[in-house]
Amino acid sequence: MNTNQNTANSTQSEMVGKSRVVILGAGESGVGAAKLAQLKGFDVFVSDFGVITDKYKKALESLSIPFESEKHTDDLILNATEVIKSPGIPANAPIIKKIVEKGISVISEIEFAKRYTNAKTICITGSNGKTTTSLLTYHILKNAGVNVGLAGNIGKSFAAQVATESFEWYVLEISSFMLDEMFQFKADIAVLLNITPDHLDRYEYKLEKYAASKMRIIQNQNADDVFIYCADDDETLKALKNIKPLAKSFPFSIEKKIDQGAYLEHDTIHILIESNNELTMTITDLALQGKHNIYNSMASGIVAKVLELRNPTIRESMSDFKNVEHRLEHVAKISGIDFINDSKATNVNSTWYALESMTTDVVLIMGGVDKGNDYSMLKDLVKSKVKAIVCLGKDNKRIHDAFEDDVEIIVNTFSAEEATQIAFHLAKRGNTVLLSPACASFDLFNSYEDRGDQFKAAVREL
Incomplete structure (x- = not known):
């Protein structure tokens, strides 16, 4: 010992x-x-x-x-x-x-800590976007003067803060692994961003088991609570056919008009909660750009409106927010080539979102520990935007098999420095080198943060 x-x-x-x-x-x-x-x-x-x-x-x-x-x-x-x-x-x-x-x-630690606090909780889960949405929600509330803490899968431990702080609200980023060991816990406001294949190795490679884990975010809720979800997410809608939320539900969508919740019309987000005055904001004013971040901003905006925060405060916070490190983080522009660190993209859907937001030709650095990934959803984006793939991992066979007909060049590398140098040589002025692995990091790195940090260090050495 x-x-x-x-x-x-x-x-x-x-x-x-x-x-x-x-x-x-x-x-x-x-x-x-x-x-x-x-x-x-x-x-x-x-x-x-x-x-x-x-x-x-x-x-x-x-x-x-x-x-x-x-x-x-x-x-x-x-x-x-x-x-x-x-x-x-x-x-x-x-x-x-x-x-x-x-x-x-x-x-779980979350279940244990909740026993010892009367603070209300905003619990945010989803396969993608939960860190960004949690940070944005916390940013909005803090700027509005709410006595709020940030915990869960991010920042300081919830239990440690319950032991030493006296917050009235907590924004908690909640993973499926945490939800699996949460039983009596109840979210006052539950946010489910999306359900896409991730961590299937922990769920017998069955998406329905993983989805059931995510749906635990609404367990124990009652009519006084709030449930916020994406009305465009097929797996969420499928799960909601079998589980009827007791909480007041507010969906958000970029595809259709929503009476109570949030929707996108042309280039304007509309958020309306019951009789509260409507919040409108153009997407060009959002700090977070890209389709996936419209969803994240809508979810955070609904939380803010549920708490009856002032529209000017919400707009200001949604326009001056700085995103989390390792999530579509611009590292540098060298010889006319942009380098983007998206190391936090540890599943295929995250990489899809990253590619979807790219406006130039891409040299894509991807690979690592494959968690039962289905790469088929990336094929159209890879065909249209990716000129070369630089694999970064010990076993890259499945990436080769998935994309060998879609890109001319697929190269294997075994360090962030090697991957960065090869990507630099493959890229041309006006291109983007994007690290968006779609895989966990633990074959070559200590964590996705370590992977991202090594990539950034390698870029700065170019």
Whole structure:
């Protein structure tokens, strides 16, 4: 154990009679949950099968919370009253199977933290756009003077903030993995942006199972709550045929007029919520450009109108917002070639959105850990916009198979530096080099952030 075993044992003996909470995973959410659990008087133990970073190790040590690193010890875990699981640990992991067999409750950090706050929650999920929409929503609310925190799949842990802050509202970015371990939790405002194939390796490669996970965003809602969804998303509409929301529902669309919600007419967004005065805004005034970002802006705008924020404040915030790093981030223009970092595009649909927003010929850098991707949806865009594909990953066979008839050049590379240099040589003045991988990053990189940072560093070395 990468801590003092005696500390763990003595702490256990001192805590006899207290409910024992075991936390699996010592990242941001796990350490935040440990902090809150300790504050609430639980006997806390943290176990991580991987290496705990120095930052989080020091945080646990400063709180005198016992932990272990690079292993799971059954005797220290299977005596738990409840287990809080990191979203990254799959349900079929050996330790999870043992916990379930023992009849021990397994929940998410979000579920745990919500027990200890009266703050209202705006919960945003979707296969694509949830980070951008969460940040934009938070930006609008904060600018309007709302006492609001930002947590979930982004920023500081929800549990840590519940332990140390006193926000009245939280904007929570919620992944399907989090939703799978949320049971009593209720969103006051639930936002579902879209459902497209992603993480299917965690859902038996069945889209309907993944969709069912996303629909958990509306579980436990009642008539006083709000549900915001995309009326143009086929999988969402399919799921809504079987699940009838109890909450007040506000759809958004760029294809048809909506009575209560948001829609696009010509180049103007209209947002109308019940008797509130209508908000209109031209899409050229939006800080976020591209079709996918019209959807994201509509969703955030509906939230703002539900909260009865002033139209001028909403317009100002939607026009001066700066997007998240690694999402269609302009890095540099070199020799007339634009370099765009979209490393956060870890699924095919995200890459589709990125290509759809391009207005020049593209040299596309893509590849990584394939999560059961169906590349067919990219074929038309690749044919019309992509002049070459630079693969960045250990196994690129499926990308070659998918696009060998659509582009003349497909090159394999195994580092961000090599991919960037080759893409630069393949591009011409007026072209765009776009890193939009459509895959997870863990074959060559620590994270999508690491991949994006290495790409940006390589661009600056050109």
